[in-house]
Amino acid sequence: MVLEENDPGPGISVLLPGHPRLANDESDQVFHTGAILAIIDNSAGWCIRDHPDYVEGTSMATLDLRVDFLRRISLTQTLRVRAECEAINDNVAFVRATAEDAESGLVVAAGLATFMLGTPSGLEPKIGPV
Amino acid sequence: MGDAFFNEAETGLMCAERHLERAAYARFLEIRLMIEGDQLQTVLPPREDLIGNVNLPALHGGVLGSLLDVTASLALVYQAVLTNSPRLVNIDVDYLRTGRVLQTFGAAEVVRMGRRAANVRARLWQDDPERPIAVARAQFLLPQRGE
Numbered sequence: 001m002v003l004e005e006n007d008p009g010p011g012i013s014v015l016l017p018g019h020p021r022l023a024n025d026e027s028d029q030v031f032h033t034g035a036i037l038a039i040i041d042n043s044a045g046w047c048i049r050d051h052p053d054y055v056e057g058t059s060m061a062t063l064d065l066r067v068d069f070l071r072r073i074s075l076t077q078t079l080r081v082r083a084e085c086e087a088i089n090d091n092v093a094f095v096r097a098t099a100e101d102a103e104s105g106l107v108v109a110a111g112l113a114t115f116m117l118g119t120p121s122g123l124e125p126k127i128g129p130v
Numbered sequence: 131m132g133d134a135f136f137n138e139a140e141t142g143l144m145c146a147e148r149h150l151e152r153a154a155y156a157r158f159l160e161i162r163l164m165i166e167g168d169q170l171q172t173v174l175p176p177r178e179d180l181i182g183n184v185n186l187p188a189l190h191g192g193v194l195g196s197l198l199d200v201t202a203s204l205a206l207v208y209q210a211v212l213t214n215s216p217r218l219v220n221i222d223v224d225y226l227r228t229g230r231v232l233q234t235f236g237a238a239e240v241v242r243m244g245r246r247a248a249n250v251r252a253r254l255w256q257d258d259p260e261r262p263i264a265v266a267r268a269q270f271l272l273p274q275r276g277e
Contacts, residue, residue: 023154025215032155033218034199038192042182045191059183062191066222 011084012047014039015102018075030072031079031108036099037067039081040111044095047083048115054088059118063092067111078102091117142208146170149207149215156200159193163204170208172201172236181231189229194254198223198266201236202252206270209240214273216248221268229263232256247271 002015016022016039024032041062048054073079083097092114099109146163150156159180162173174180174197182190199221206216238252248270253262 021154021158025149025152026154027152032153032196032199033221034159034196035155037195037199037221037223038190041192041195042190045182059185061228062223062225064222064224065191065195066220067195068220069218072217 010050011082012043012050014043014046014081014083016079016081018073018077018079020075023075024072028072029075031075033067033069033109036069036073036079036109037065037111039079040067040083040097040099040109041065041113043081043083044097044111044113045115047095047097048085048088048093048117051085051088051093054085054093054117060093060115061118063114063116065111065113067109069109070107073101073108079108088117093117140211140213142170142211145211145213146204146208149204149212150200153200155196159196159200161197161200166237169237170205172197172204174234174236176231176233178231186228187231189231189234191223191225191229194225194229194234194264195221195223195266197234197236197254198252198264199268201254202238202250202266202268203270205238205252206240206243206248206250210243210248210272212273216270216272219247219269219271221266223264223266225264227261227263229254230256234263235259243272245272246274 022035080102081099086094095113097111180193181187236254241249250268253265255262
């Protein structure tokens with residue numbers, strides 16, 4: 001997994017080259033949906049650090065993640081995930097992400113996630129007995 | 131059933147085992163399956179390279195999402211005795227608690243099984259089945275004849 005430098009525009013761009021261990025089924029050799037979900041989750045978390053309202057060192061936890069799988073993609077291809085944090089309000093970060101075939105640009109999956117941000121010290125605020 | 135598509139000699143467990151065997155990504159995560167009563171359960175062994183947050187430490191949310199995906203599809207294959215793999219259309223994951231670096235269990239329920247699509251709910255837990263760490267709702271396309 002590689003963070004793409006000099007990516008134009010807001011948000012971040014991450015590349016994941018196909019690998020046999022990411023196969024959904026050995027007979028079809030396409031990316032497993034779980035692997036696509038995992039890289040979307042990861043990129044979504046990373047892109048929050050790129051948002052101007054993000055305070056360095058703040059911890060984050062995924063609240064929810066929804067992913068639509070639009071088409072399948074062969075493991076001979078590379079996946080590019082673009083993720084952008086749309087807003088950080090009341091310690092909740094809202095992220096949109098798409099995964100596309102890096103060569104053709106065709107969208108493979110679309111994700112929507114929200115994250116709960118902690119305090120800059122990295123300690124979660126305690127509410128009531130834990 | 132007299133239908134070539136559903137092989138009567140196959141059991142749901144055989145189908146689920148083969149499905150898991152062929153999914154290299156699920157094998158990479160070392161996901162195993164077991165039967166509890168009439169329900170299929172999955173197990174994800176804890177591993178250091180599956181940690182997403184080293185400070186807590188906590189399992190990676192993406193890995194838990196993958197386990198929900200695999201659990202939902204295996205439960206569907208098991209219950210419907212599918213010889214071919216269903217295709218995930220979408221999944222909506224709610225993360226409820228920190229996934230500690232422990233064994234994680236998964237189970238799923240087929241809410242509705244149609245002719246072309248199925249709706250499945252899956253959940254994950256660690257030491258207490260009554261305290262799920264993540265739940266998901268997933269839609270699958272079922273394999274059609276000749277696929």
